[in-house]
Each structure stands twice: as C-alpha cells, then as structure tokens.
Amino acid sequence: MQTVRGVVAMAKGEPVEITDIHIPDPGPGEAVVAIQACGVCHTDVAYRDGGITDEFPFLLGHEAAGLVESVGEGVTNVAPGDFVVLNWRAVCGECRACLRGEPQYCFNTFNATQKMTLADGTELTPALGIGSFADKTLVHSGQCTKVDPEARPAAVGLLGCGVMAGLGAAINTGHVTRGQSVAVIGCGGVGAAAIAGAVLAGASRIIAVDLEDKKLEWARGLGATHTINSSKGDVVEEIRELTGGFGADVVIDAVGIPLTWKQAFYARDLAGTLVLVGVPHPDATVPDIPLLDVFGHGGSLKSSWYGDCLPSRDFPMLVDLYQQGRLDLDAFVSEEIGLDDVEGAFTKMHKGDVLRSVVVW
Incomplete structure (x- = not known):
C-alpha cells in the first residue's frame, strides 16, 4: 500500500x-x-x-x-x-x-x-x-x-481516449481509403483526430465543419483541405458543392446531437458511410427521417466506440507513425x-x- x-x-x-x-x-x-x-x-x-x-x-x-x-x-x-x-x-x-x-x-x-x-x-x-x-x-x-x-x-x-476515438472513427470504423472524400462535423479533439486519420488513410478531399473559426484553423493545420463554418450556411448543401454535387463518401459526426447526425446522414453520397463518434446525451433520439430516405441512400450507418480500436495493435503502430513524423x-x-x-x-x-x-x- x-x-x-x-x-x-x-x-x-x-x-x-x-x-x-x-x-x-x-x-x-x-x-x-x-x-x-x-x-x-x-x-x-x-x-x-x-x-x-x-x-x-x-x-x-x-x-x-x-x-x-x-x-x-x-x-x-x-x-x-x-x-x-x-x-x-x-x-x-x-x-x-x-x-x-x-x-x-x-x-x-x-x-x-x-x-x-x-x-x-x-x-x-x-x-x-x-x-x-x-x-x-x-x-x-x-x-x-x-x-x-x-x-x-x-x-x-x-x-x-479522444485521439484514438477520432483516428479510429476514420480508419477502423469508416474504412476511409485513398482518394475518398471525407467530411467531419465537429472539430474539437475527437473531430480533429478524425481529420488526421483521414489524412493518414489517403483521403483526397477532407472537409472540416464547425461553428468556430478557431477550430477550423486547427483542422486546416491537421490536413483539412476545405472548411465550413456551420453558423453561416447550409452544411449539407455546402458539403455537396465541395464534392461535385454528390456528397462525401464518409461523413463523421463528432458532435453527437440529432441535428449533426441528420446533417451527416444527408451529406453522404449514395452508398456512403455515416460514422457517429460524438457521444450523445442520454435524452437524445434519432431524428425523424423517412424510412424511404434510409433505403434510398443505401450505405452504412455506424457508431464508433473508442474508434473500434485494438490497443495492442493500434497504439504501437500510431506511436511509430508519430515518431516517424507522419502523425x-x-x-x-x-x-x-x-x-x-x-x-x-x-x-x-x-x-x-x-x-x-x-x-x-
């Protein structure tokens, strides 16, 4: 003792x-x-x-x-x-x-x-x-x-915790791969890490969304190619405009409120992936979305708990990337x-x- x-x-x-x-x-x-x-x-x-x-x-x-x-x-x-x-x-x-x-x-x-x-x-x-x-x-x-x-x-x-949750949301849960487009809604610690994860995975277009310009600057520093201040326009429409009118291949909700989850749902391309990594309040519910829209969009609606990580596999690898100057x-x-x-x-x-x-x- x-x-x-x-x-x-x-x-x-x-x-x-x-x-x-x-x-x-x-x-x-x-x-x-x-x-x-x-x-x-x-x-x-x-x-x-x-x-x-x-x-x-x-x-x-x-x-x-x-x-x-x-x-x-x-x-x-x-x-x-x-x-x-x-x-x-x-x-x-x-x-x-x-x-x-x-x-x-x-x-x-x-x-x-x-x-x-x-x-x-x-x-x-x-x-x-x-x-x-x-x-x-x-x-x-x-x-x-x-x-x-x-x-x-x-x-x-x-x-x-937080950095692994964001990195894993992009790499392990969202399965982001080279050439894809990724949007991250909410650019605090977890969302910023999701952006870093999208960079590691080779995404070609990485869109950061937040209410605060300071966080969008942080996102740029970590590799976001485009930023959207969500207080100044329609997030879904702006993501579509930045992706040829289609929507992003993977959209990561790092906020975890009904509004951002609904934005993420509709900001996806057809057959795109939505990843929820922001922890919702216990009283939050899934927003009212027509079931036909769920069917019509296809793709995957996922939750990411701890970035779906396996510490014995992921921690040493990510630390090695850090030591190499790649993360x-x-x-x-x-x-x-x-x-x-x-x-x-x-x-x-x-x-x-x-x-x-x-x-x-």
Missing part, C-alpha cells in the same frame, strides 16, 4: 479536489503505473457532473502514459520499467466478440480487481477503470500497452499543466480554447 495525490470528484457538479489516495500493491493480473502525463478529456467532466454514473467519489483521468512500477502475480505482458499507454479496452479473449476474432469489440474488458481508496477507506471509482489524474494508479495489466519509450508522454498518452500528435497538446490546474482546464475545454490540456509530472 502507498499514498499518492489524486484529483477526485467528491459529489455531483462540485469542483474537483486534490487529495491523498491509497494505492494497494498489485494483485494477480494487476499493475501499478507511475503516471507521466494525462490528457484532460470531456469524459472526465461528464463523470464530475454525474453524466455517466452516480458512483461517487470518482478518481478522474484516463488519457495517460507512464512507467510500470510493479506488477502482480501472473503478469507477463508488461514488466517494471516498461513505458505504456493506458487503455480502457483490456480484451478478455473469451467473450463472443473475442471468440469470433473481433477483439476490438470485446464485451467483457478487464479492470483492476482491488479498489483504490481515500485516506478514510472510502472506495474510489476510477474514470473508465483507469483513474490517472494521480501520481500513480492501479490497473489491470491488460490496460497497459507497451510503446516506444522514446516517445513524448504528453503526446502519446492522448491515444488512450502530428504534438498538435493536439495545446498546453501542459500541473495537477492543480485540472478544474481550470475543464473551463478552457468548455470555452473551446484548447484541443487538449495535458497534466504532466
């Missing part, structure tokens, strides 16, 4: 607190990881505000990279000293998805069995089973993915901050001032 500092959401909607937390020694299948960097994600705000569960208190943070400090009995995939990116898809190898050869859809992912606690013994709920706004955290060893130890922690840690993960790091600055980073994120604030140790 050891005591470290961590950022905890004690109650719904209240500012987070930095407090002592107790980390048990790793048990069978578990690992303790010393965190080097952790991105500030919208999901952490959702936990703080009670938008995911009411299992307070939460140990926040989940987009992290660090060094394995110790491992429990039976752990063979990582060892003390390994540089890892943490993930929330530690595949089980035994569920129906894994057994049919699709572990990226694993329905029974692992978390640590033991609980981290407050100093008074109150059990903590770690965000996405990780809880990495802390000096150290306890995870299942399968949540640790070894990557190139020379990589910058603040950049590659972002693969742990600019540094562009997603708007600022580096301390553990004390997390609540302020939430405010900046809401205002759209940053792609990602990253806590560094």
Whole structure:
C-alpha cells in the first residue's frame, strides 16, 4: 500500500479536489503505473457532473502514459520499467466478440480487481477503470500497452481516449481509403483526430465543419483541405458543392446531437458511410427521417466506440507513425499543466480554447 495525490470528484457538479489516495500493491493480473502525463478529456467532466454514473467519489483521468512500477502475480505482458499507454479496452479473449476474432469489440474488458481508496477507506471509482489524474494508479495489466519509450508522454498518452476515438472513427470504423472524400462535423479533439486519420488513410478531399473559426484553423493545420463554418450556411448543401454535387463518401459526426447526425446522414453520397463518434446525451433520439430516405441512400450507418480500436495493435503502430513524423500528435497538446490546474482546464475545454490540456509530472 502507498499514498499518492489524486484529483477526485467528491459529489455531483462540485469542483474537483486534490487529495491523498491509497494505492494497494498489485494483485494477480494487476499493475501499478507511475503516471507521466494525462490528457484532460470531456469524459472526465461528464463523470464530475454525474453524466455517466452516480458512483461517487470518482478518481478522474484516463488519457495517460507512464512507467510500470510493479506488477502482480501472473503478469507477463508488461514488466517494471516498461513505458505504456493506458487503455480502457483490456480484451478478455473469451467473450463472443473475442471468440469470433473481433477483439476490438470485446464485451467483457478487464479492470483492476482491488479498489483504490481515500485516506478514510472510502472506495474510489476510477474514470473508465483507469483513474490517472494521480501520481500513480492501479490497473489491470491488460490496460497497459507497451510503446516506444522514446516517445513524448504528453503526446502519446492522448491515444488512450479522444485521439484514438477520432483516428479510429476514420480508419477502423469508416474504412476511409485513398482518394475518398471525407467530411467531419465537429472539430474539437475527437473531430480533429478524425481529420488526421483521414489524412493518414489517403483521403483526397477532407472537409472540416464547425461553428468556430478557431477550430477550423486547427483542422486546416491537421490536413483539412476545405472548411465550413456551420453558423453561416447550409452544411449539407455546402458539403455537396465541395464534392461535385454528390456528397462525401464518409461523413463523421463528432458532435453527437440529432441535428449533426441528420446533417451527416444527408451529406453522404449514395452508398456512403455515416460514422457517429460524438457521444450523445442520454435524452437524445434519432431524428425523424423517412424510412424511404434510409433505403434510398443505401450505405452504412455506424457508431464508433473508442474508434473500434485494438490497443495492442493500434497504439504501437500510431506511436511509430508519430515518431516517424507522419502523425502530428504534438498538435493536439495545446498546453501542459500541473495537477492543480485540472478544474481550470475543464473551463478552457468548455470555452473551446484548447484541443487538449495535458497534466504532466
């Protein structure tokens, strides 16, 4: 057992607190990881505000990279000293998805069995089973993915959630390929990553859509060939105009509200693909679309959960591309901050001032 500092959401909607937390020694299948960097994600705000569960208190943070400090009995995939990116898809190898050869859809992912606690013994709920706004955290060893130890922690840690979600929405879910046209609606961290993914896949025309010119500038920097400010016109018509009147081959909704999903539906070419990667509010419903339009457009309507990624496959590959200068993960790091600055980073994120604030140790 050891005591470290961590950022905890004690109650719904209240500012987070930095407090002592107790980390048990790793048990069978578990690992303790010393965190080097952790991105500030919208999901952490959702936990703080009670938008995911009411299992307070939460140990926040989940987009992290660090060094394995110790491992429990039976752990063979990582060892003390390994540089890892943490993930929330530690595949089980035994569920129906894994057994049919699709572990990226694993329905029974692992978390640590033991609980981290407050100093008074109150059990903590770690965000996405990780809880990495802390000096150290306890995870299942399968949540640790070894990557190139020379990589910058603040950049590659972002693969742990938002950046992987966007990259994967384009590459894994949307199956974007060379020469295709892609439109991305919503150019925050996830949408910007979808643009970077479309570039990696060789798309020829990449259209970024957002309400804010600042985010459209970020999108241009990451490879968007065209931009649309959705506050100034008809998004569907403008996407069609930029694609010869047909619509895009793949449209990615990185917002997740009925309006943007409907725009994405109609902005596709015939037989085009719609990918929903923006997380909807629990009260949101599919917009009223004539079933004949669904039939007539053809194609695919997909949801992308964590970019349909398989961390053991995707993280090392993407880190290698980053190290080669072919994937600019540094562009997603708007600022580096301390553990004390997390609540302020939430405010900046809401205002759209940053792609990602990253806590560094």
